Amino acid sequence: MTTDHAADIDRHVRIYITVFVALMVLTIITVAISRLHLPVHVAVSIALLVATIKGTLVACYFMHLISEKKLILAVLLLTAVFFVALLALPAVTHYNGFWIH
Amino acid sequence: MDIPYTVEVRRDTGLTNGKIGIWLFLASEVMLFGALFASYILIRTGAPSWPRGDTILNVPLATFNTIVLITSSVTMVMAWASLMRNRFGTFRIYMGATILLGCVFLVVKYFEYSHKFHDGLFPRTNNFLAIYFTLTGLHMLHVFGGMVVNAYFLGPGSKLWKTNPEWFTNRVEHSGLFWHFVDLVWIFLFPTLYLL
Secondary structure, eight states, rough: OOOHHHHHHHHHHHHHHHHHHHHHHHHHHHHHTTOOOOOHHHHHHHHHHHHHHHHHHHHIISSSSSOHHHHHHHHHHHHHHHHHHHHHHHHHHHHHTTTTT | OOOSSEEEEEEESSSSSHHHHHHHHHHHHHHHHHHHHHHHHHHHHHOOOOOHHHHSSHHHHHHHHHHHHHHHHHHHHHHHHHHTOOHHHHHHHHHHHHOOOOHHHHHHHHHHHHHHHTTTTTTTTOOOHHHHHHHHHHHHHHHHHHHHHHHHHTTTGGGHHHHOOHHHHHHHHHHHHHHHHHHHHHHIIIIIIIOO
């Protein structure tokens, strides 16, 4: 193992620990906000925003997406499009008889 | 014949076959959980009333489990980093810790489920509990599956380290990607089911 390689891994380890602390703080924030008993739409928005930040940290740093090859990012972008479409389907049903008229 | 592109990268993808394989699998997993999340949204928005998760479920236990799973993600990535540093002994400690934390998560879930069943709360009781048991049950199966793979790499699978350390490191990285995905799903399940 070269000195540069070892230094690179050490840098990564420091990032992992920083991300770990950030995830713990965000978990506490998530629980604390839920205790405020905010209106449902505000609570959902904030909870999903915090969860998205946490998920992004895990994906970018623990799963190394921040330095991953373009092919994998392309696969995930395509997945994200279908995922959003899937979640949007129930929302569409809110519009009364959207599919019928 | 050796399996091709386990260590050396393919010229067309710039990746090993294992790496692209695990990411395609995870993409399919995103759609699997996506379908269940979409079902949750549909059932919840269509219901005349919906209980807050914290009135039925145990938030302190779930918070503890969130911390356990996040910690296990760190130990998993540290296990991989240990192999990258050629420290096999440290790898074993971190991998053992990851499996142990997975066990803790499942034991806590066992107590949560037992308590619900004891109170007469089953998937058939109402829509909230039906989606709760489906989502968390599927997630638990993923935790168990990840633990089995990690236990293999800690036990018999670790022989590969002696003959082909680079391939073994790649395998552990792929196993780690799955484990982090399981953590990521829980990060969204926790507020969705327990807090909202």
